[in-house]
């Protein structure tokens with residue numbers, strides 16, 4: 407069976423940049439364009455040349471891509487020719503192979519937003535498209551508010567898209583600009599457009615996620631015959647975002663009827679780079695990746711419940727809709743109070759600890775994990791702290807050192823320049839072998855800024871660990887998350903610390919206490935003990 411070609415159009419760099427709080431630099435745009443190109447999308451919409459200096463500069467220095475690079479703009483304004491419209495000129499001057507112009511197709515917007523007649527708007531669309539075609543560009547017309555426009559005045563909505571198509575537009579893109587249309591309506595209206603004479607292989611779909619239906623609406627349009635689908639990485643976009651290509655792409659490649667019905671520019675090999683592409687965008691945006699994102703989220707293949715974990719270990723298809731490796735993701739079986747011995751054995755195996763089924767230590771570890779979770783600990787992500795507990799119960803955890811006491815003070819005082827500053831100081835007394843050492847540290851960084859009591863403690867603890875010093879010199883704290891787990895006077899604080907070392911390892915530990923400093927200290931101790939254990943440090947005598 408021959409598969410029909412379905413074109414993927416990415417607008418991360420244009421509509422994605424309309425996300426509140428997102429502002430790409432030209433270099434970030436270049437990195438994202440290269441990521442998209444490697445993935446295999448057909449079009450990359452780079453932004454609106456002329457709208458702002460970054461977009462203009464980006465088009466001047468854009469990377470060479472296999473994908474068709476596209477400039478975005480709006481149809482010419484009334485009262486001037488396409489040739490004389492300076493906004494359109496800036497878009498055309500970017501010199502891209504394809505140009506996508508947005509125009510009105512809802513009669514209400516023509517009157518309310520543009521303040522011109524319906525006939526003038528239709529003419530603006532036709533002349534703008536004709537101008538792009540004469541200039542030798544592949545022309546795309548984004549029919550703004552098309553679905554709402556069609557519901558209000560179908561004849562006029564169709565008149566606008568027909569004008570663009572007759573003027574030579576390669577693609578007529580039907581936009582659910584406000585994101586409020588439902589999948590059956592998208593299906594019905596897309597079919598009506600095709601029935602009105604615009605062939606499906608010239609029809610595109612651009613949806614917004616205001617009712618969490620952007621992906622469903624895109625699939626509905628494809629089902630109805632549209633052959634270009636627009637979206638963004640991680641669903642970035644104006645308001646609630648656009649159709650999420652990170653979800654749509656694997657759906658189109660792996661799910662029926664799409665997988666055997668359509669061919670896209672994304673290969674199965676490139677699909678394995680999807681999770682990496684998604685994380686890269688989050689990295690650029692300095693955003694925490696959404697754990698529950700379909701296909702690419704860290705929890706997308708996490709099997710927390712005991713019944714699930716038990717079956718997964720026998721056959722992963724029992725609780726997985728696809729093999730996570732197809733999208734470059736990985737399966738995890740976390741430990742928690744929802745876990746059974748199957749989770750436990752899988753998690754131990756991940757840590758390189760093989761324990762035979764039926765070993766009584768398994769029950770003890772599970773009981774200890776569940777009891778500690780009831781106190782506020784969480785081992786879902788704190789894999790290293792979990793490993794320490796497990797090794798302790800299995801008699802495999804060396805006692806490297808003992809903390810005899812610690813003290814932290816936080817002071818606010820005037821500095822030499824008569825400015826009020828804070829200063830944190832920590833003292834830690836540690837017993838290693840038979841000897842006690844006392845370390846003192848301040849939390850001041852190289853700029854003279856106080857980094858707080860936890861920083862002072864961590865520096866004091868890491869300052870003199872005697873024979874273990876070489877093992878922890880490259881240890882760095884990279885993230886620190888604090889959470890109050892119970893309300894009122896019973897409140898306890900949970901601290902999760904992420905650490906990294908020179909070998910590129912990253913691990914998470916947890917501490918719990920009514921006192922935030924104490925909880926942090928516990929997580930810090932676990933971080934150090936885990937590193938010493940993993941590096942097989944000999945126990946000092």
Ligand SMILES: CC(=O)SCCNC(=O)CCNC(=O)[C@H](O)C(C)(C)COP(=O)(O)OP(=O)(O)OC[C@H]1O[C@@H](n2cnc3c(N)ncnc32)[C@H](O)[C@@H]1OP(=O)(O)O
Nearest residue numbers: 454456457458480481482483508509510519520550583644
């Ligand atoms: C649905 C979408 O997401 S479309 C993409 C929207 N993206 C953006 O708006 C981001 C980039 N935009 C910008 O930087 C600016 O809006 C610019 C540079 C394009 C224009 O800036 P300004 O000239 O200051 O105009 P402003 O943004 O205030 O208003 C837009 C103007 O375009 C007009 N306009 C809107 N759509 C169209 C259209 N399809 N065709 C012609 N004119 C249009 C509006 O009527 C308004 O004109 P008015 O000021 O005479 O009323």
Ligand SMILES: CC(=O)C(=O)O
Nearest residue numbers: 508548550551581583
């Ligand atoms: C063009 C566009 O981004 C929209 O109509 O939503």
